[in-house]
């Protein structure tokens with residue numbers, strides 16, 4: 001086996017790495033964009049909170065649970081028509097982003113909800129007792145207080161997205177996962193498989209380290 | 222507050238027909254065991270909870286009628302401090318104190334000066350840039366107090382404000398609260414489960430038990446002549462009822478002396494006049510906000526005991 005020393009492989013590997021990074025970056029940004037408000041809503045509509053509503057909280061909770069119950073590989077397939085509708089293709093980096101976001105946003109929303117729930121109750125009451133509106137409560141108290149928890153949630157979500165991008169590779173998204181399948185699995189080039197796994201591991205390590213650092217930076221407890 | 226009920230579930234109500242009137246400018250205590258409904262009661266006063274029935278009037282405003290921005294405006298006049306302080310860990314001391322001002326929409330230019338004044342007031346000006354996690358419990362509560370004062374409220378609610386603090390720190394926080402009452406004319410409502418806090422700080426007190434006010438009145442009256450079983454139990458916990466449980470074969474009376482009577486040889490004078498011998502079974506000088514009260518538990522033997530009792534009743538308060 002010629003293995004990874006061939007130029008072809010290195011250029012393939014660097015292209016695949018960039019694709020993975022692009023998928024990760026794009027889907028993480030959109031996951032935060034949709035997941036954060038969803039998590040705030042999940043929290044605010046739960047019992048005892050300012051917008052407590054059995055109907056709203058039940059509905060949101062059900063939708064989130066439904067999306068989280070569907071295995072990601074199934075989501076990738078059933079999302080194809082919708083993905084084509086949204087971004088014009090179900091292939092490549094662009095085609096991978098909608099299912100990645102739909103798969104990760106509900107997960108991230110739950111992490112946000114949990115982080116908000118951890119905010120000290122008397123702190124919330126104190127801010128309400130100052131005469132804060134719900135908007136002020138969220139922006140001035142809940143989000144800043146929950147920031148370390150939310151950043152930790154972003155880290156976990158980013159790492160989950162890394163493994164999701166590898167799965168998306170199977171249905172033609174490209175990236176390191178795709179490479180591992182095509183060369184490592186289908187052509188028995190174990191060295192390519194090993195290199196991709198090592199690169200994915202490096203990526204996960206980096207994300208975790210950065211996340212931990214940020215959490216420490218934001219935490220004043 | 223009139224005939225106020227509050228339920229959280231189908232079983233035992235948290236408040237069951239509470240009647241209370243707090244006078245402007247006084248320090249009013251609400252004491253009771255954990256679960257008595259104290260926090261629920263005090264949260265009715267700033268609209269964090271709503272009564273199921275009955276009326277709650279705060280500073281002339283019926284709490285059933287206010288909501289939205291009227292409620293938020295009222296809350297600026299009724300501030301609150303908490304057992305576990307409720308400070309924002311993500312904000313510095315100065316930013317914590319500034320928060321109610323920002324929420325009230327205060328002029329940004331004036332906020333820094335106001336915050337500095339408030340931190341001076343509570344003795345924490347050197348800690349402005351620190352985070353709450355870098356402060357001791359007593360310092361955190363001082364920040365809580367500075368923050369509560371930021372919007373110049375008329376009423377301060379203290380929910381177990383000293384319960385997480387050691388005795389020395391508690392004393393300094395209570396002294397600060399008393400100062401605020403004197404200097405700013407703040408009406409203060411103090412929630413506590415500790416008789417000592419009531420004794421040192423309050424003018425009047427209500428005893429809450431299972432959501433009902435079982436007794437209320439002047440603090441020194443409640444200490445000396447507790448009518449309700451629950452009050453006596455709270456006093457016994459605090460070692461403040463003067464009954465130390467020494468067995469005495471004869472008649473036993475409780476005597477409370479205040480003011481000048483404390484400085485005079487009351488007992489020996491009455492003993493000579495009536496021929497009664499007094500045995501001191503327990504004694505205690507209590508320092509109340511209104512002044513000091515000496516409490517004695519006396520055993521009587523020989524002589525004209527009825528005459529002695531009448532003479533004692535002339536000097537102070539007597540309970541058998």
Ligand SMILES: Nc1ncnc2c1ncn2[C@@H]1O[C@H](COP(=O)(O)OP(=O)(O)O)[C@@H](O)[C@H]1O
Nearest residue numbers: 229234235253254255256257258259260261262
């Ligand atoms: N939000 C709530 N939901 C359900 N029950 C509550 C709630 N708040 C208080 N209670 C109940 O009401 C009673 C009085 O509570 P509380 O006012 O906190 O008492 P205290 O402050 O005197 O300890 C307790 O039995 C408590 O369990």
Ligand SMILES: [Mg+2]
Nearest residue numbers: 259260261381
């Ligand atoms: Mg309480």
